[in-house]
Structure formats: structure tokens, C-alpha cells
Amino acid sequence: MPNLPESMELFRRASKVIPGGIYGHASPAAGLPGAFPYYAEKANGCRYWDVDGREYLDFMCGYGTISLGYGNPIVEEAASRQRKKGSVFNHPSAVMPELAEKLTELVDFADWAVFGKNGSDMTSWAIQVAREFTGRKKILKVQGAYHGVDPWCTPGSGGIIEEDVSHIHSFPWNDLDAIQTLIARHRGEIAGLILTPFHHPAFGDSQMPEKGFLPKVQKICNKEEILLILDDIRAGFRLAVGGSHTVFDFEPDLACYCKALGNGYNISATLGREHLRIAATKVFLTGSYWNDAVSMAASLACLGEIQASNLPAHLEKVGSLLINGLSRAASEYGFKMVFSGPPAMPFMRFQDETNFFKLQRFCALAANEGVFLHPHHNWFLSAAHDELAITQAIEAARRAFAKLSEEL
Amino acid sequence: MSQQSSEYSEILCHLHLFAVLPALDDLLKNVPEARRILGNRNFTISISVKNGPKAIFSIGEGRCLLNESRPHEAGVHFFFQSSNHFNRLLQGRPVLPGIEFKTWSPDSLITFLRLLNLLRKYLRPRELLSNDANFRDNHVRLLLGIAFFGLRQLAELEEVSQRRMLEVPSGLALFTIDGGDLAAWAQWNGHHVTAGKGIPDTQPDVKISFKNAEVAYLALSERLDPMASVGLQQIKAEGLLPLADGLSFIIERIPRYLSV
Numbered sequence: 001m002p003n004l005p006e007s008m009e010l011f012r013r014a015s016k017v018i019p020g021g022i023y024g025h026a027s028p029a030a031g032l033p034g035a036f037p038y039y040a041e042k043a044n045g046c047r048y049w050d051v052d053g054r055e056y057l058d059f060m061c062g063y064g065t066i067s068l069g070y071g072n073p074i075v076e077e078a079a080s081r082q083r084k085k086g087s088v089f090n091h092p093s094a095v096m097p098e099l100a101e102k103l104t105e106l107v108d109f110a111d112w113a114v115f116g117k118n119g120s121d122m123t124s125w126a127i128q129v130a131r132e133f134t135g136r137k138k139i140l141k142v143q144g145a146y147h148g149v150d151p152w153c154t155p156g157s158g159g160i161i162e163e164d165v166s167h168i169h170s171f172p173w174n175d176l177d178a179i180q181t182l183i184a185r186h187r188g189e190i191a192g193l194i195l196t197p198f199h200h201p202a203f204g205d206s207q208m209p210e211k212g213f214l215p216k217v218q219k220i221c222n223k224e225e226i227l228l229i230l231d232d233i234r235a236g237f238r239l240a241v242g243g244s245h246t247v248f249d250f251e252p253d254l255a256c257y258c259k260a261l262g263n264g265y266n267i268s269a270t271l272g273r274e275h276l277r278i279a280a281t282k283v284f285l286t287g288s289y290w291n292d293a294v295s296m297a298a299s300l301a302c303l304g305e306i307q308a309s310n311l312p313a314h315l316e317k318v319g320s321l322l323i324n325g326l327s328r329a330a331s332e333y334g335f336k337m338v339f340s341g342p343p344a345m346p347f348m349r350f351q352d353e354t355n356f357f358k359l360q361r362f363c364a365l366a367a368n369e370g371v372f373l374h375p376h377h378n379w380f381l382s383a384a385h386d387e388l389a390i391t392q393a394i395e396a397a398r399r400a401f402a403k404l405s406e407e408l
Numbered sequence: 409m410s411q412q413s414s415e416y417s418e419i420l421c422h423l424h425l426f427a428v429l430p431a432l433d434d435l436l437k438n439v440p441e442a443r444r445i446l447g448n449r450n451f452t453i454s455i456s457v458k459n460g461p462k463a464i465f466s467i468g469e470g471r472c473l474l475n476e477s478r479p480h481e482a483g484v485h486f487f488f489q490s491s492n493h494f495n496r497l498l499q500g501r502p503v504l505p506g507i508e509f510k511t512w513s514p515d516s517l518i519t520f521l522r523l524l525n526l527l528r529k530y531l532r533p534r535e536l537l538s539n540d541a542n543f544r545d546n547h548v549r550l551l552l553g554i555a556f557f558g559l560r561q562l563a564e565l566e567e568v569s570q571r572r573m574l575e576v577p578s579g580l581a582l583f584t585i586d587g588g589d590l591a592a593w594a595q596w597n598g599h600h601v602t603a604g605k606g607i608p609d610t611q612p613d614v615k616i617s618f619k620n621a622e623v624a625y626l627a628l629s630e631r632l633d634p635m636a637s638v639g640l641q642q643i644k645a646e647g648l649l650p651l652a653d654g655l656s657f658i659i660e661r662i663p664r665y666l667s668v
């Protein structure tokens with residue numbers, strides 16, 4: 001298995017001065033310690049290099065933040081043009097209203113937009129808007145869904161007190177009865193219901209909405225005067241240029257976006273309907289870097305490119321090629337794979353396994369062959385993944401399947 | 409958690425009875441001094457806490473075996489008025505329990521109390537300063553047993569742990585220490601946690617291995633950055649990691665009660 005001396009040495013230094021060494025989703029503990037690199041050096045298109053000089057065909061795309069490919073020239077050119085003028089000033093730049101106009105033009109239900117830096121900024125703000133608008137306390141969410149790091153939704157337990165979550169209630173994905181039961185129990189107290197367009201838990205199959213689930217959720221919310229908040233942070237602009245709700249035939253009141261928005265430049269957005277405008281003005285929103293014009297210029301260029309190139313269609317095409325190719329390569333060695341979620345962001349596992357040992361070993365072997373496939377998280381593709389990259393990835397995966405079958 | 413709350417003392421009482429006292433078995437199996445104290449005596453100790461748990465320990469032939477359900481027939485029977493009352497005994501504080509001898513044997517009572525004292529000594533981390541590898545291995549062995557039996561108690565009794573486990577996938581977890589004979593397992597079936605020492609018969613769903621007893625000791629006593637240790641491969645984790653995370657969450661709560 002790989003020799004990653006530089007990664008290890010940096011990590012040794014880091015672990016002395018940074019709790020955890022690396023924390024959060026990039027922590028080695030969340031991946032495959034010793035098999036996955038810990039630090040990246042540079043990236044281009046759909047490839048990146050670690051600090052030990054190893055090259056990987058990337059199927060995580062910075063956990064989704066890279067939608068067009070690393071170093072996309074259109075986005076980089078827009079960012080560097082703005083950078084020459086400056087990034088953070090005492091005031092926002094002209095690009096801020098321009099970006100809001102672009103987003104409200106792309107996303108059909110939206111009449112306004114606000115901006116932050118990360119997904120959590122937006123999901124937390126959105127539930128506050130729901131509370132402000134309805135005058136109610138409670139929030140419904142899907143069990144096991146990730147909405148960020150703030151106390152009301154963090155999957156962690158450190159530092160959380162009972163009161164942080166006492167008004168947050170969960171229901172299983174696709175379970176309308178459970179939603180109805182919660183509503184009956186807390187009628188008149190529920191401010192908002194937040195969900196993702198499909199359920200994409202870590203360490204588990206992604207689950208698509210059953211036919212009619214999301215429109216029915218919308219109907220229930222409308223009837224009960226509960227705001228429907230779409231957390232489109234992970235899937236937004238990957239499934240449809242107009243936002244993921246258009247794929248599943250429903251309309252939220254508020255929608256949060258982040259990952260695909262800036263192609264690596266940090267920006268997030270919440271879009272909302274007209275009747276929430278006043279409530280939106282009442283929930284204080286700002287941050288030291290939130291008016292940063294470089295990210296906004298990058299986002300504007302990125303959205304233009306997503307639209308012009310019809311990114312979702314491309315992702316669906318290359319994602320399907322990847323899934324079919326991996327299935328075929330696996331079957332040559334007697335393995336059967338299960339893919340879930342949309343082809344643009346698939347989750348893969350072995351059909352006969354629930355405890356991940358084989359999948360972790362396969363992903364370690366694949367990394368050693370130069371393809372970065374995550375065993376615990378859905379993958380991401382980008383505009384830079386072309387047919388050649390997919391063919392190369394499948395070839396490398398075939399070698400990994402071959403080694404795995406020898407080992408077993 | 410507030411030391412005063414009745415939930416706290418009840419949980420601590422269960423931990424003392426079903427996680428700490430069973431560690432006498434490891435003490436007897438591995439520490440010659442414990443075997444010397446026991447000699448060839450053979451007796452049973454029964455403990456009951458008013459409105460609380462009961463347990464009987466059969467002590468003899470180098471073992472101390474817990475029997476939760478055997479009828480009332482111990483050699484020495486301790487009665488405690490409350491969880492707090494019993495907790496004092498294990499905390500080494502002055503305590504006067506009700507004592508009844510089924511067969512008159514003050515000698516067994518004294519032997520039991522001497523074993524308890526020795527156990528407390530082996531659980532005290534400051535003794536590690538002695539730099540005695542043997543002592544440290546036994547300390548870790550005892551901690552590991554207490555952690556796993558304690559895990560079961562918290563999963564059954566503590567609301568925070570119960571809530572956490574609802575999000576955890578079921579399966580069998582195996583914890584081992586490389587280069588040694590120490591191993592412990594825990595099984596979560598979606599409703600209950602069972603746990604034991606040694607290698608289980610079935611294949612685990614998640615394996616956690618500590619590089620050595622020192623690392624295990626530091627991890628179990630929350631003196632080690634666990635995330636960094638995984639990155640540095642001092643702790644290896646493979647398989648169904650959310651199961652190990654859930655169990656570790658509970659194990660890490662044990663020092664809130666037992667400040668060994």
C-alpha cells in the first residue's frame with residue numbers, strides 16, 4: 001500500500017498544534033487512514049496531486065465544491081479580474097446584486113437571494129426566517145440528514161445542550177405518516193420543515209424520493225402554514241440548472257445552495273419567495289468576509305457556465321458511464337455492486353456487504369491505482385470529467401477489483 | 409452531571425456493581441498479590457441496594473464470577489440503604505452497610521475488602537508513574553473490562569446514551585490491543601447492548617485496534633486525541649465505523665461517573 005511520508009509528516013506536525021490534526025469531513029478518521037492521502041498539493045480539471053506527488057482521478061471534487069473542474073478557466077478569469085480590483089471592501093460590490101439577479105432568474109420560485117460563505121450559514125439562517133415568519137418554534141427534519149455544524153443540526157454531540165435540539169423533531173425519509181404524526185402532535189407549533197431533494201446519508205445508500213413524496217410534503221406544509229425549506233446545498237445545480245426541486249416537481253418556500261455555486265470559491269446562498277422578504281430582513285445576517293466580491297464574481301461566472309454547458313446533463317451522462325463501467329468491471333471478478341442516488345452523485349457499495357470492510361479495501365486499492373473513490377460518502381462528478389477520464393477510472397478500478405478478488 | 413442527582417447515583421451504583429466489581433475477576437486472574445490475598449478461600453458475597461440492583465459474586469479458585477440472578481444464598485450479605493450508600497464503599501469512603509453472615513466468616517469479609525482495596529490501587533492512574541509495564545498492562549486490562557461492562561449499563565440506563573444508540577447501526581464491535589491478549593467486544597442489536605471480554609465467535613462488523621497497551625490506556629482515560637491517533641495509525645478502525653463511534657461515545661461518558 002502507498003507510502004505517504006509527506007502526508008504523514010505534515011500530519012504529525014499538525015497533530016501537535018491542531019486538535020484532531022485535521023478535523024471534520026477531511027479528517028483521516030473519516031476516510032481510509034494510511035491509504036488515502038491527508039494533504040493535497042495541487043489540482044487541475046478532474047485530477048489532483050497529493051503532497052507526496054501521487055496523482056488521483058478525483059470523484060469527490062472537494063466534497064462537491066468543484067462543479068466545473070479544478071481551475072476552470074472561465075471562473076478563474078472572472079475571479080482574477082475581480083481580485084485585481086479587490087475582494088473585501090467596506091461595501092459590497094456591483095457583483096452582489098448581479099449575482100442575486102442571476103440566481104432569481106435561474107430558480108423559478110425565488111424572488112430574492114442572500115449570501116453567506118458555507119452551507120451551515122444558510123440552513124441555520126433559513127430556519128430562523130421560518131421561526132420569524134411563523135412565530136413558531138419547532139423544526140422538522142429527516143432522521144440522519146446532514147444540514148451543517150450548528151447546534152440545532154450537528155451530528156456531533158460535544159458541547160450540545162438539550163435545549164439546542166428540544167424543538168427539532170425528526171422523521172424517516174419518505175415517511176409521510178411520520179410527518180403527519182409529528183404535525184398532529186405539535187399542531188400550530190411547527191415553523192419549518194427542512195429536507196434535501198434526495199436523502200444522502202454517509203455510510204448508507206442514498207434514497208430517492210418516492211413518487212409524489214415531495215409534492216405531498218409541500219401540500220401538507222402549505223396547509224399547515226409550515227415553511228418548506230429545501231437544503232439543496234449538496235445537490236443544487238448538479239441535478240437541474242433551475243435547482244433540484246424542478247426535478248421532483250415541488251416548490252419550496254426557501255432553498256439553500258452552496259457546493260456547486262462557486263467552483264471552489266466560497267459562497268453560499270438562500271433564495272426565497274416574496275412573502276418572506278420582510279421576515280428575511282429581520283433575521284440578522286452578516287459575516288466578516290460575506291461581501292467578498294471575488295467569490296461572487298466567481299459564482300456569477302460559474303452559474304453562467306453551468307447554464308451554458310447544461311452541466312446537469314453532462315453529469316448524468318458521465319455518471320452513468322462510470323456506474324455502468326464499474327458494474328461491468330466488478331462483475332468480471334464476481335462482485336456485484338449496488339449504486340444509489342442520481343448518477344451525477346452516486347453512492348456505491350458491494351451488494352452482499354453492510355459493514356464496509358470490502359468496500360474500504362476496494363477504495364484503498366483504487367486509491368493506490370490513482371482513483372479517489374470514497375467508501376463512506378456519495379461521490380461527485382464535474383464538467384471536467386470527460387469520457388477519457390471515466391475510461392481511465394474504470395480501468396484503474398478493474399485493477400483494484402482484480403487485486404481484491406486475489407486477496408479474498 | 410450533577411453529583412447530587414438521583415439518576416447520577418443510580419447509574420454510578422450500577423456501574424460499581426456490574427462493571428467495577430466484576431473487574432475483581434481480572435485482578436485475580438492476573439495479579440499474584442490478589443491471588444495471595446484470596447489464598448484457598450471460597451465464598452460468596454451478595455450485595456443488595458434498597459430499591460436498587462442486587463448481585464452475587466462467587467469468589468474462589470482464582471476467580472470472581474458475577475451471578476445476577478442466583479437466589480439469596482451468599483456467604484456474606486451486604487445491605488445498602490441507597491445507591492449513594494453503596495457508592496461510598498467503592499469510592500473508598502467510610503461506610504457502614506448492613507451485614508448478614510449466612511455462615512459466620514469474618515475472614516471472607518476481610519478478604520473481600522482487601523481485594524477491593526487492591527482493585528482500587530490498580531485503577532488509580534497515578535500508580536502508572538511507577539513505570540511498571542506489568543502494572544500498566546493490568547491497569548489497561550481492568551479499564552477495558554470496566555469500559556465494556558459499563559457500556560452496557562449506560563446504554564440501558566442513561567437517556568443520553570439511549571438516544572445516541574438509536575442512531576447507531578446494529579452489529580458486533582471488536583476492540584483489541586496489538587501484540588497482546590487483550591480484547592473486548594460489544595454487540596448492539598438495535599435494542600440492547602451486550603458486551604464481553606475476549607474474541608467473539610462471529611466475525612465483527614467493526615474492528616478497532618490499539619497499537620499497544622499504552623495507547624489503549626491513554627485512549628480509555630481520555631488522555632489521547634482520538635482523531636489524531638487514528639490519523640497517526642496508533643488506533644486503527646475498519647468496517648462499520650458509525651457503530652464504533654456510537655459505542656465510543658458511551659465509553660467516553662463513563663469517566664463522568666467513574667473518575668478512575
Ligand SMILES: Cc1ncc(COP(=O)(O)O)c(C=O)c1O
Pocket residue numbers: 117118119120121123146147148149196231232233234258
Ligand atoms: C445537504 C447539506 N447541507 C448542509 C451542509 C453544510 O454545508 P457546510 O459544510 O458548507 O457548512 C452540507 C455539507 O456537506 C450538506 O451536504
